Amino acid sequence: MTDTDYMNLALIEAKKALKLKEIPIGAILVYQNSIIASAHNLCESLPDATAHAEILAIKKAAKTLHNWRLTGSTLYVTIEPCPMCAGAIINSRISRVVYGSANAQYGTTNALYPIKSFSKWDTGITIISGIEEIKCRELMNCFFNETR
Numbered sequence: 001m002t003d004t005d006y007m008n009l010a011l012i013e014a015k016k017a018l019k020l021k022e023i024p025i026g027a028i029l030v031y032q033n034s035i036i037a038s039a040h041n042l043c044e045s046l047p048d049a050t051a052h053a054e055i056l057a058i059k060k061a062a063k064t065l066h067n068w069r070l071t072g073s074t075l076y077v078t079i080e081p082c083p084m085c086a087g088a089i090i091n092s093r094i095s096r097v098v099y100g101s102a103n104a105q106y107g108t109t110n111a112l113y114p115i116k117s118f119s120k121w122d123t124g125i126t127i128i129s130g131i132e133e134i135k136c137r138e139l140m141n142c143f144f145n146e147t148r
């Protein structure tokens with residue numbers, strides 16, 4: 001499975017959110033070539049402001065591994081993580097983040113500020129962007145054009 005393959009699975013999760021009239025963001029966590037969690041945004045359904053796809057995936061993954069330390073895992077998420085999720089990514093020791101499209105709401109350069117700027121934490125997190133970018137962005141455009 002390539003990064004693109006996993007991102008397409010994250011896109012399937014994002015489409016589940018869209019069906020629920022949630023902001024269409026999906027996430028997949030992969031550890032040692034297996035999917036340990038998949039989730040989509042559920043803020044409206046739960047309702048819970050912290051129920052972002054990434055947070056839900058991190059919680060599920062910790063249950064799957066019986067370990068909150070997700071060292072060595074890769075998080076695939078359709079949209080660039082927000083600052084809250086960036087904090088959760090750091091705290092859960094995720095090693096690699098692959099996202100599709102930039103986060104328009106928080107700005108392209110600022111959303112990952114906690115990861116990119118706190119060099120003293122030496123997070124060592126690898127960040128890859130632009131995987132299936134157009135598909136990820138179009139899903140968001142589809143949501144915001146129809147519902148807002």
Ligand SMILES: [Zn+2]
Nearest residue numbers: 052081082085
């Ligand atoms: Zn978030």
